[in-house]
Amino acid sequence: MNNKWIDNEQDLHLVKQLFNNNDSPRTLQHLKWQYIESYSQKGRLILGGVDPSLINGLTGIYAVFQNRFMSNGKVVTGSQSLDTLVAPEGRGKGLFNKLASQVYKEAEDRNIAFVYGFPNGNSAHGFFNKLDWINLDPIPFLVLPLRSHYILSKLPIINKISSFLPNITYLKRIKYKGNLNIVKNIDIDSNYDKLWQNFSKKINIGLVRDAEYINWRLSRPEEDYQNIAICNSAGEMQAICIYSLKEKHGGLIGYIMELIYLEDKLGSIVLNKALQHLKNNNCDAVLAWNFDHSPNHAAYKANGFLYLPEKVRPIELHFGVRVFNKELKNILKDRNNWYLSYFDSDTV
Structure with missing residues (x-):
């Protein structure tokens, strides 16, 4: 052969x-x-x-x-x-x-x-x-249930009676004071790059998610990605959430592709705005990849995301690395040094 x-x-x-x-x-x-x-x-x-x-x-x-x-x-x-x-x-x-x-x-x-x-x-x-x-297992899956019928239908025993129970829809709202300049589907350009450069200083190991990479990644055929950003009075990007909504795993699933921000409060707000949009479009549940040591984990926690146990995950995936440069082995083999998001996935 x-x-x-x-x-x-x-x-x-x-x-x-x-x-x-x-x-x-x-x-x-x-x-x-x-x-x-x-x-x-x-x-x-x-x-x-x-x-x-x-x-x-x-x-x-x-x-x-x-x-x-x-x-x-x-x-x-x-x-x-x-x-x-x-x-x-x-x-x-x-x-x-x-x-x-x-x-x-x-x-x-x-x-x-x-x-x-x-x-x-x-x-x-x-x-x-x-x-x-x-x-480096496990992949850090997070989930935010939005509609109870979908979540209950995935649970053993309860799934048999889930359709007879009330379909509760709930999303926590992050409150804030004052007016924020919230922009939907903003261009990913040099303005975004300034935000990324500041955020990336908090990352030990992770894919360079600059505008060049993001624009190629978002051009993936047959996909529909959206974003919500917060800008200051000078138009400078302070936070951005990139997300998508897909029919997968027997429902309408939202995916938080990336969440980048300068301050936890702004990150919590921009994520919440994206979640509100997903909820309004009949999303059943939202998934994310995010370690608890990641610099943006506080925003996920503030919005009620939960760790998704391996035994109830929709697919079996593992996380690992093969090291070629031995000088980097110690840092690469420690999962606490890694930053991941759904932009690392090739299936969404």
């Missing part, structure tokens, strides 16, 4: 065919956005396994994306593990390990410091037991 680096738009048809044939359909528009139009032109490390018995076919793919990361106040080059798939006819032959090993060698040659990601339940064993990943 031969391998090939996937580095042009023509190859995307092979990638699309592999995903579509294995119950994970992708559109060419999405693949082009992810693989070709990435904001980092040096960001793609994509290797496919080619079965000689197939004509122009792939039996497996492994892809990581090079990105800029904060690390103790400095910017380093890291990468995120994204697409991993081996077709049934290629399984049990070590193809996954072979592809990953070649990608990791190339990553080290490029002086990429690490690869991190969120393996699902099917692939976690391979990452942690065969590819030398450090387990």
